Amino acid sequence: MYIEGPEFSILFHSGDGMAARRAQVRRAAEAVDQLSENDVLSRSDDDLIAAIQAQLSVHVPTLRRDDISFERKMRTINRRDMWGEDVTVEVPVFYFDVPYDGEDVIFSMTPTSYSSNPPRGEARGGVLRTSVVGEEDAAKVQQELNSTLDRVEQYLASHRQMWSGLESEVANAARGQLAQRRQRLNSLGQAEAGLAGFGFKPKAT
Template identity: 25%
Template sequence: MAPDNYLFNKQDWHAVESAHREALIREIDEYDSERLLNTSPSDLASYFEEKFWIEPVVLRENEIAADQREVQVDVRRDPFRDIRDRSKPFKVKGTRIEIDVPFDGEPKLFRIQPTIYTLNPPQGEVNNGILRLKLEGTNLNPEEVKVQIDRTLTTIRGYLQTLANDVGKLNRQLRFLAEKAISAIADLVGCVNEVNALIPSQTLKIKLKCDRMRDK
């Protein structure tokens, strides 16, 4: 499987967590101020908590499916073969085994490096709710294939468990973050409205411009 198919190595969890928090606060900042003032803070907090909730990945291992087919296998990295030019693919007849593992949860988590990880992450492909593992070779041994698949799945389970812990910690903070941001914006909008109410001339209305409010 190609190096770009490594799982759990495209994004760092701490960066993802920080960006997720910022996105939540930014969306509350940009929420319509009149709707914000006229909606229950508890209902708003629930809305944003649900919207930004991240669902951990759970493998449905009781639904695993396997497929085997004949393919052309690139063996240029096989040190026991006499190949003159190893800079180019050297293909021979072989076998490919594909293991499809359905899952529930956020598929983007397969791209994220959790807080605990190894220097040799597992490989796989993720598409339409399916995690696909591939093995290719010219003389695949059934027992060795089973051992390798089991080892890969064990590694993936470990990554997903760490991510579930990381995600769970963030999810538990979402409501607090939402309530705090909503309260700050509501206080700011209320203050501006009170000041504007004291100014009779519409041309002198205060237009709040800062990084916590949209310029109306």
């Protein structure tokens, strides 16, 4: 007997969470470079940084374990009987849909702390789907489901720890880039004023 159906992929496995975190901080400078010149020169740092923080914030999912739904299907599997012979049997599969609040992509990324036995499932559209296979006792089904969800929660807790402090790092990166860009725009403005002083006329934009 096993908990997750083989049709489910391993969660928290296909992407590097720390690399994604570093990339998110780098995007703060890119976001500053994408601001209009008028915004950089006329809006306050706090206003611009708050907008960039909102744009780059990461929401680690929170499972809503009080709102789980399920369905039962039957599956034909091969297993060995008590004499060691291969036999084909039909077993129940209980599928569980666990709603969550947060970003789907977190379920694909490995956090800094992880185990050698990550859970399996499918996370999409705010619903985590997993299954219990081959068990017909309700208490044991619940026990195996809880074991899977507890492992998911451990990975999510590790993600929360890894992503903590992101807002302040994004703010620092954005603030430094804003200072550089504003200084350059002021220098360019002085150059344009100098050219106008020589009698050149700027084109209307």
